[in-house]
Every structure is written in C-alpha cells, then in structure tokens.
Amino acid sequence: MRQVFYLPGFDPREPETYWGLFRRESRITSDRRGIRIAVSEPVRAGDGISLDWDVTGAIDGATTQVRYSLLRWDDIVRARFPRTNLRRLVEVPALWWRLWRSGYLKVFRREARRFHRVILGVHGLYLAFVVLSLALAAGLVSLAPLPGLAQTALVPLLAYAILGLVMHVTRGKPLYVAHLVDDTAFTHEHASGREQAMHRRLDPWAERIRAAEGHASEIVVIGHSSSSFLALEALDRALAQDPGFGSRGTPVTLVTIGSVIPWITLDARAERARAALSRIGAETRFGWLDIRAKWDWLSIHLRDPLSASGLTAPPPDRIGVLRVSIADLIEPEIVARRRWNLFRMHFQLLMSSRAPGAFDYAAFVAGPEPVHEAVARLGAPAKVGA
Structure with missing residues (x-):
C-alpha cells in the first residue's frame, strides 16, 4: 500500500473540499486515460489533524492501493484569515x-x-x-x-x-488581496517562530509519517504551495524523532508542487526552516521531486530551492525536476479565460491533464509506477512540455 501524506496550502476551506476535488479529477482522469480510479468516502481522524480516504487504481490487470491522508490546518488558517x-x-x-x-x-x-x-x-x-x-x-x-x-x-x-x-x-477572486496579505503575515511569523500553532501541528504529523515506515510499500509526502516548506519541515521532524527513519527499506519521497520555499527561507529569521531545508536537501535517503510550472505566478520556480535560499547547491541529480506545460493540462481557450485567475491556475497542477503523456496528479497518486521509481527514473532535472 502506498501511503500519501498531503499538505494543502494556506486555505480556510474544510478538508472535504480537497477530497471532492480529488474525486472529481480522478473521474476525469479515468475517462481520459483508461485507468480506473476509485475513491472512498473520507473519514476525519479522531485526533482531528487529518482527513483520510482510500484510493484504488487499476489498469491492465494491475491494482494499486493508496491511503491518502490530508493534514488539517484549516482551523489554523481560519484563526488568521481574515x-x-x-x-x-x-x-x-x-x-x-x-x-x-x-x-x-x-x-x-x-x-x-x-x-x-x-x-x-x-x-x-x-x-x-x-x-x-x-x-x-x-x-x-x-x-x-x-x-x-x-x-x-x-x-x-x-x-x-x-x-x-x-x-x-x-477577499476572493479575482484579487484575493486579503488572502495573500494574511498568507504573507503567516509565512513570516512562522519563519520567525512567533506563530506556534503550525509548529505544534507538525509534530504529530511527523510522527504519523514516521509510523508509516514498515507498514506502507512507500511513503510519499506531498506539499502544495505554502505547504512546500511545511512538508520538508515535517520530514525533518520525522528524522529528528527517529534518526534511522528512511533507512529500513521503505522508500520515502518528498514531492513539492507549486513550491514557494524561498519565500520563507530567505527571511533572515527563518533559521529553523533553512536548517530543515539544508538537512533534507542533503539527505539522500529521501527522494525529492519538484513539480514546476512557469505559468504559475504563485510559485517560485527559477532554480533549486537550496541555491535560491542562499544555501549550498545540491548535487545535479539530488532533486528531480518536472516542468509541466499548461497546454498539456487544459485547452488554449480555457487558458485564455483563466490566465489572470491566479489561484485557479495555481491549483491546476492538482487537476487532470488533457494530454495522455503529461503529468496528471490523480494518475501520479494512483498509478502503478511507484513514486520513488518515477523520481529515480527522472534522475537529473527533466522537462515535460514548456
């Protein structure tokens, strides 16, 4: 069983919103690619920090079982926004x-x-x-x-x-002024340590990640948007809790989508975040795939996050890079309508793609190829589309 730990961005919406998005896009992907993806009903964890559901992917007689766990921090966001x-x-x-x-x-x-x-x-x-x-x-x-x-x-x-x-x-589209002003405040307060609620939430989440070792066929930690830096912090905490984590035969992969890591790590007060980035960047026990889109104005994608943060650059093959073309995801006429809806475009990488060979989030999560093998196959930075 593949265990996916997904961390959403700075979003006050109920976590079931993400389950609904995943289920809808899985149906679209199933129709487009001939892969059957079944998504179970979601269940809120008793400790209140996750929403969990099961995903079954089937293609050409091969079946993939996935446990999808979403970190809940919508309550933390609502306490800060608006x-x-x-x-x-x-x-x-x-x-x-x-x-x-x-x-x-x-x-x-x-x-x-x-x-x-x-x-x-x-x-x-x-x-x-x-x-x-x-x-x-x-x-x-x-x-x-x-x-x-x-x-x-x-x-x-x-x-x-x-x-x-x-x-x-x-507050909402198309400007999202209140959202981005408050998100900026959260990011830098998290960097400085003034914001403690998220730090407290990451500790039990890291324990969840660590406890999956030996029970899952592979562990995949996915951070989207603001959670690109929260995901690597969670992995770093799991390693601090158990220095042997990731060395016992269960592959562990970090996947960052629409990353904004330098947004926080360039802050002079973000010593904790920079230290986590430095350790995870050098930790070869964990694979790392960075999925980038130059058309996504709400991400930072010019170069690897360590170099962009003023840290020692990783080896050329340390971070696999997948560059996704917007033309592979949606039709040109739809792009023309959505181009300036920055949040809608920011979420496009979590949705189905129209091109059969392009990156597709649901197929990536539920497909037969293990995520760690896909990252190993990419090796040095690879390019898909433009």
Whole structure:
C-alpha cells in the first residue's frame, strides 16, 4: 500500500473540499486515460489533524492501493484569515519595514520575480484601499454639517468601515488581496517562530509519517504551495524523532508542487526552516521531486530551492525536476479565460491533464509506477512540455 501524506496550502476551506476535488479529477482522469480510479468516502481522524480516504487504481490487470491522508490546518488558517484590518494596519507596515531593513526584498525580487510582483502588488493594493477609504471618508464627512473636531474624529471611523467593506469584497477572486496579505503575515511569523500553532501541528504529523515506515510499500509526502516548506519541515521532524527513519527499506519521497520555499527561507529569521531545508536537501535517503510550472505566478520556480535560499547547491541529480506545460493540462481557450485567475491556475497542477503523456496528479497518486521509481527514473532535472 502506498501511503500519501498531503499538505494543502494556506486555505480556510474544510478538508472535504480537497477530497471532492480529488474525486472529481480522478473521474476525469479515468475517462481520459483508461485507468480506473476509485475513491472512498473520507473519514476525519479522531485526533482531528487529518482527513483520510482510500484510493484504488487499476489498469491492465494491475491494482494499486493508496491511503491518502490530508493534514488539517484549516482551523489554523481560519484563526488568521481574515484578520481584522486593525491588526493589518499595525502589523503590515512593521513586517515590511523589517523585511526592507534586512535586505530580504532585494533577494526575494531576484529569486521570485513574478511571485514577488504578486506579493508586492497585493500589498500595494491594500495600501491603495487604505488611502482610498480615507479620501472617501473625508469627502463624505465634509458634506455633513458637523463641527470641525467632530468631522476629524469621524473620518477614521468611517474610513475603517469603508476599508472593511472593500476588503470583504476583494477577499476572493479575482484579487484575493486579503488572502495573500494574511498568507504573507503567516509565512513570516512562522519563519520567525512567533506563530506556534503550525509548529505544534507538525509534530504529530511527523510522527504519523514516521509510523508509516514498515507498514506502507512507500511513503510519499506531498506539499502544495505554502505547504512546500511545511512538508520538508515535517520530514525533518520525522528524522529528528527517529534518526534511522528512511533507512529500513521503505522508500520515502518528498514531492513539492507549486513550491514557494524561498519565500520563507530567505527571511533572515527563518533559521529553523533553512536548517530543515539544508538537512533534507542533503539527505539522500529521501527522494525529492519538484513539480514546476512557469505559468504559475504563485510559485517560485527559477532554480533549486537550496541555491535560491542562499544555501549550498545540491548535487545535479539530488532533486528531480518536472516542468509541466499548461497546454498539456487544459485547452488554449480555457487558458485564455483563466490566465489572470491566479489561484485557479495555481491549483491546476492538482487537476487532470488533457494530454495522455503529461503529468496528471490523480494518475501520479494512483498509478502503478511507484513514486520513488518515477523520481529515480527522472534522475537529473527533466522537462515535460514548456
């Protein structure tokens, strides 16, 4: 049995959302590829940290059994998103001042480019919303027949109410301003150690991963988006809990999809995350496949995450790289409609592909080829599509 440990990104939605997505895309993949993929009903673990379901893949008489376990941290996200604008107005300027003074913004721009533009852009929009709210409030108050002192006191109160309405409207697509502003705050608070809830969640998750050794045919740890760095931290913790983990015959593979690892590891305060990245990057007992897409503006994909984080570059064959073309996944007319829906495009790698030979997430999880063998087959960085 293949044991998959999946870590989703910064998402407040219930974990059943991901089960529904996997089941739907598995049906599409089954129709397109002739591989039968059956997905069981999900079950929430008694300790509340996972949603688990079984996957059965069958093709040409070969059957693959998969146990799919999703780390729940939607409760941690909901505690931080959406934050109040009062917290944002205090914390956002302090964060950016710290990042600017440390030199983070310069190296982040060099390593991330388009992702840097997105993060900088949404924070610029937030600043514009604050200024616009103040201007609109001042204009409205000036029309009221009130004493000057009363008008002065009323402007920030009305501006705060206007800002709250604007942020509610832009919380979702297409701008996702509130989401990305709060995600940025989480990332850097996790880096600095100020945020402890996720650190506490990763310890029992690492124990789950470690305990699967000897019971599963292989262990696959998949981190998408913000969980690209959380997944490697979880593996690092499993290794700390048991220094012999990964050496007893059960193959262990890390898969990062839509990775944003340098987003956190370039932070001067991210000593713990950088140390985990350095150890996992050098740990040859674990395979590592990095699935990249240059069309995904919400990922960092220019080079390997160790070099991008200012650490010693790994050997050329340490990290297998799979570059996926958007044309292999969806039709050109659909790309034209979704191109600027950045979150929708960011999730495309978790969906079915239209090209028979292209990367397909459901087929990757439930297909007959062991994941560790696929990574070994890739060896040095490989390219699929453009």
